[in-house]
Amino acid sequence: MKQFLLFVLLGFSNGIFAKNVDLELKNSSNTKISVSYQKGFVLNTSNGNNYYIGDINSGEVKLFKDKGIELEKGETIFIVININGSFISVANYRAESTPPKVLRFDIHLPQIKNSDSPMTSQSGLESFLQKFGSTEISDGGRLRAQVNIPLSKGMSTICGGLVVVDMAKLNANKEFKIGDIEYILPSYALKTTPVKIDPQGRTIVEEFDYENDIVVGASSSFPLAGSLNFGFSNANYYKTKIQVKEAGWIPLENPSVKGYVASLGAINDLDSQVSYAIDIKGKLTNCLTCRVYTVEYAFFYESLILTTSKYEKLTGTSDGSVSSVVTLNGSYKRTENKDFSDSRGSTIAYISLTNDVTLSVKNTIENIIQKAYLQEHLDGKTRDLTRLTSKTNKELEELGIKSVTNKSVNIKDYLSSEKIEQFDLLNKDKINNTIKILDRDLK
Known part of the structure; x- marks a missing residue:
């Protein structure tokens, strides 16, 4: 005891x-x-x-x-x-x-860090991205087309070019997508490539949280960049920051002393000139709601940077002090080696369709076609139009625009029967004089 x-x-x-x-x-x-x-x-x-x-x-x-x-x-x-x-x-x-x-x-619940009302659906994300930068894009109420192409390609093709658009496809925001553009007569053909853009825009920054219980798509439609990879891989929590630098509408200075339409008439190579003319004529003939516009403004940004941090859902018991984010759906901890980024360099996101030049373009292409028909009479040989495949068609396909197909073999198929009858009665001297008059009108 x-x-x-x-x-x-x-x-x-x-x-x-x-x-x-x-x-x-x-x-x-x-x-x-x-x-x-x-x-x-x-x-x-x-x-x-x-x-x-x-x-x-x-x-x-x-x-x-x-x-x-x-x-x-x-x-x-x-x-x-x-x-x-x-x-x-x-x-x-x-x-x-x-x-x-x-x-x-x-x-007390662990400290909640920036987890108020996170996005929880793909549709919510799409809606947010559609509105991102909308204030800057809508500045001035311009008629515009979303293009999202690198600066160098945009400057040589669309900027300073002539654009054929179907006005029936214009949405409530005065906007087209590049796939809605019917045809582009590029600035490299018109020799109207603008001088290099001098960024004078502003910086746009937005941050948001995203949380989802299902696997989501890797990319989403984003008007400023076409598509972006957010690095979303599975059911987790994500913090994303989008930063766009030097964004804004920039006026494009045309180095050519001629107007855009006059530059079409001044193209020296007749075959190329005819090819462009019949391409535009075909579009305007088959599309009664199509119009031709010049491009004198571009919505440009110097860089776009997207960063996403991933927070993986905690599956075991953890100390509240290590929980980076707590929501009604659970607790998440940041996984730094899963941080993700995507970016774009100098990009033209939108173009402004500035002046409706449909009527003057129609007159110019009629003059070009008439000149080509009369030149065939002088040369004594027929120009096979199906062989006139300019590099424009390839450029258009790379931009997502359907190239012109089903061209007629003969130039006379693009003239009225009255004009053909009138021209066929002309002798050589009158043909030469008529070509001179047409040249003067074109230049």
Whole structure:
């Protein structure tokens, strides 16, 4: 008996104890929480070590008695809450000495960092991206086409060119997509390539959070860049920042002293000139709602940079201090090696369709076709129009525009029967004089 008492006294003198405790928990969060506990010397990440004790409503103080919670010296009790499948330790007590009978904890959710109203659907993302930069793009209420092409290609093709568009495809925002453009007579052919753009725009920055329970598409339609890879791979939480530098409408200075339409009439190579003329004539003949516009403004940006940080959903129990983001759907931790970026260099995102020159273009192409027909009479040979395949068709296909097909073999198929009858009665001198008159009108 004396030996037993001595053992007990020695045990307490060495600080050895085991004591049952009760828990009084206050829910200071704004949502109902599901509470478990875990005890041991360190937090165990396995959810199987969590013992459920009950739910607590927002603002409620609740006493949990006789749960058989026994603490030994050096052990820690961890209070664990379940946020839609993510288990997070939000409070703890380490038994350095005999614990009180009732342990009291004030429970707060881990700090939420920029997780208010994250996007949760692909459609929501698409809607957001469609509006990004819309204020700058709509500046001046210009009739415009979304093109998204590198600066160098845009400057040699669309900027300073003539564009045939179907006005029936114009949307409520006065906007086309490049695939709606029927034809482009490029600036390299007209020799109207503008001087290099001098960026004078502004910086546009937007940040948003995205959260989804399903796998989402890797890219989304983005008016300023066509498409972007956001790095979304599966059900996680993402923080994204889009930064567009030097963005804005830039006036294009035309280096040619001639007007755009006059530049068509001044093309020296007759075969190329005829090819362009019959291409435009074919478009305008088959599309009664088509018009021809010049391009004298471009919505340009120097660079677009997109960065995405990935936060993976926590699958085991974790310390609340390491949770980077907490939402109603769970807890997430940033995975820095999964950060993702996408970018664009100098880009023309939109062109402005500035002046309707349909009537003058029609007159010019009629003069070109008449000249070509009369020249055939002088040369004594027929020009095979199907062989007149300019590099424009290839350029158009690369831009996503269908090239002109089904050209007629003969130039006379592009003239009225009255004109043909009139020209066929002319002698050589009158033909030469008529060509001179046409040349004067063209130049």
